[in-house]
Amino acid sequence: MNLLIGGMALALAVTAWVIHPMIFRRWGLLGDGSTADAVDREARRRVALAALKDVEYDRAAGKLDEQDYREIRGRLEAEALRAVRAADADSGSARRKSHTCGFANPSDSRFCAGCGQPLT
Ligand SMILES: [Zn+2]
Known part of the structure; x- marks a missing residue:
């Protein structure tokens, strides 16, 4: 029984960890x-x-x-x-700063949101 509860708690924690960027990004807390x-x-x-x-x-x-x-x-x-x-x-x-791929990234970006290459 304890194993089942522990497993469910672990599954809930993993799910929360996976989806939290999607929720917090919309709320503007991560960036x-x-x-x-x-x-x-x-x-x-x-x-x-x-x-x-x-x-x-x-x-x-x-x-x-x-x-x-x-x-x-x-x-x-x-x-x-x-x-x-x-x-x-x-x-x-x-x-804004444009990358060679043509994607205009925010100036504080470290990677291009269009192609994923690091920005210099
Ligand atoms: Zn790019």
């Missing part, structure tokens, strides 16, 4: 919340631009007809424009 938001906006910008590129590839490959292409492209363009403007508002400040 600067504005930095996390800036990284999120930069990631959204990259995803939106990649989605636009994908829809162009799909059209070139003949996977989309003209009507679907125009509908999807219009929606993705509006989304990409919002994402680029939000990310540009961040990169306009001096707190």
Whole structure:
């Protein structure tokens, strides 16, 4: 019985240890919340631009007809424009530094959030 309780306590402790960064990051206790938001906006910008590129590839490959292409492209363009403007508002400040991969990282970053390489 004690082994079962001990095992459950250990499993609970391990689970809490694994998920705590996800919870505390959102609360801003592990780092600067504005930095996390800036990284999120930069990631959204990259995803939106990649989605636009994908829809162009799909059209070139003949996977989309003209009507679907125009509908999807219009929606993705509006989304990409919002994402680029939000990310540009961040990169306009001096707190950003661009890595060679093109990802704009917060100035206090030690590693690139885009590719994982150490920043010099
Ligand atoms: Zn990088």
